[in-house]
Amino acid sequence: MAIKVKFFASLREQQPEGLNAVDADGIQTIADVWERATSTQLMPAHVLCSVNLEHREPHEAVKDGDEVAFFPPVTGG
Amino acid sequence: MAIKVKFFASLREQQPEGLNAVDADGIQTIADVWERATSTQLMPAHVLCSVNLEHREPHEAVKDGDEVAFFPPVTGG
Amino acid sequence: MAVKLEEESFDPAAEIARFEASLPVGSFGATASFVGTMRNHNEGDSVTAMTLEHYPGMTENQLEAVIEDAKKQWDIIDALIVHRVGEILPGNPIVLTAVCSAHRAAAFDACRFLMEALKSRATFWKKETLASGEQRWVEKNTPGY
Amino acid sequence: MAVKLEEESFDPAAEIARFEASLPVGSFGATASFVGTMRNHNEGDSVTAMTLEHYPGMTENQLEAVIEDAKKQWDIIDALIVHRVGEILPGNPIVLTAVCSAHRAAAFDACRFLMEALKSRATFWKKETLASGEQRWVEKNTPGY
Numbered sequence: 186m187a188i189k190v191k192f193f194a195s196l197r198e199q200q201p202e203g204l205n206a207v208d209a210d211g212i213q214t215i216a217d218v219w220e221r222a223t224s225t226q227l228m229p230a231h232v233l234c235s236v237n238l239e240h241r242e243p244h245e246a247v248k249d250g251d252e253v254a255f256f257p258p259v260t261g262g
Numbered sequence: 263m264a265i266k267v268k269f270f271a272s273l274r275e276q277q278p279e280g281l282n283a284v285d286a287d288g289i290q291t292i293a294d295v296w297e298r299a300t301s302t303q304l305m306p307a308h309v310l311c312s313v314n315l316e317h318r319e320p321h322e323a324v325k326d327g328d329e330v331a332f333f334p335p336v337t338g339g
Numbered sequence: 340m341a342v343k344l345e346e347e348s349f350d351p352a353a354e355i356a357r358f359e360a361s362l363p364v365g366s367f368g369a370t371a372s373f374v375g376t377m378r379n380h381n382e383g384d385s386v387t388a389m390t391l392e393h394y395p396g397m398t399e400n401q402l403e404a405v406i407e408d409a410k411k412q413w414d415i416i417d418a419l420i421v422h423r424v425g426e427i428l429p430g431n432p433i434v435l436t437a438v439c440s441a442h443r444a445a446a447f448d449a450c451r452f453l454m455e456a457l458k459s460r461a462t463f464w465k466k467e468t469l470a471s472g473e474q475r476w477v478e479k480n481t482p483g484y
Numbered sequence: 485m486a487v488k489l490e491e492e493s494f495d496p497a498a499e500i501a502r503f504e505a506s507l508p509v510g511s512f513g514a515t516a517s518f519v520g521t522m523r524n525h526n527e528g529d530s531v532t533a534m535t536l537e538h539y540p541g542m543t544e545n546q547l548e549a550v551i552e553d554a555k556k557q558w559d560i561i562d563a564l565i566v567h568r569v570g571e572i573l574p575g576n577p578i579v580l581t582a583v584c585s586a587h588r589a590a591a592f593d594a595c596r597f598l599m600e601a602l603k604s605r606a607t608f609w610k611k612e613t614l615a616s617g618e619q620r621w622v623e624k625n626t627p628g629y
Binding site for chain 3: 254
């Protein structure tokens, strides 16, 4: 009963190393995953997120086994 | 007292070979050069022209020693 | 259609040549391409190196989706995206987009679309190393239009 | 700035590489390029060869003027135009335009401008040889936008 969690770029550097999953109990949305993973209340507006490699919004649902990622605005190319 | 004349592409093929100048006497405009060089009255609307390597309009003036060229719409690139 | 993430420096000219060689001779009349190259300065600072981070799996999916979108919008024959990941130096290519089509309008439009779409959607992040030794994340892209 | 008329087939990739190598490493972030290639068909007919006629002297002047115009309109570092003349075959490159700039918008805009400007202003004329042996002058260009 776990949800995989990834952070990228500046967000990755701000998280403790080794965190790669959170307990799925009581988790309903991406924002809930953020709260549990970071121990902060609110997901900042500039943070982008994905579920299972697809862009998603923070209010969207997640379920056991999903891979949720958080990252800053992309700057490739 | 001569004006050099060049034809390009399909217009070149329609002219007698070896014509490369006309007498400048009485010539005032590019259209006059066309008339003398081709022995036809009117310069067709689709024919483009230049004087000394610069695009010009048929009514523009030419003088002794100029190089006048006639050509169809360009199709390079 | 091809999407490539390269961990080592790549040769855009050779990539374009390979891409064109994969299409029948005489089938295309237009090839538009764009190469983004690392500069040695940014926002007034001297930059000595850069690291390109990406999200393996998601990034490739997004680049493929970008090409699919281009194919829906324009009459193109094929498209290529190559993007570096990892450590790069000034003068190194970062990204290549290339499009072959019968006529030039579609190639120009689609090639530019690929760049804008990947810059806004594809999960890459740049971290610059300045001449002072300081490292900083690039926070936003320059406008594309 | 460089303008080249080539009587023999040229290698666009090598031309772009030479062009970029003429600029300081790390000075440019964007290279947009376009290559027009001879197709083996046009307006429903099979085409086996093409002759590119030009107006020596005038054509070079026009291509240089086109680059000057681009430099006035966009913040670009340098531009290159290479154009074939004479006999060419399907698959051969006809024209190359390339632009280097700091950021991509100027490179994209100026590269496309070079193509449209040369197609409307530069004195080149194409004559096609069809599979039937018939020869015909190409009468107009395809639209660029």
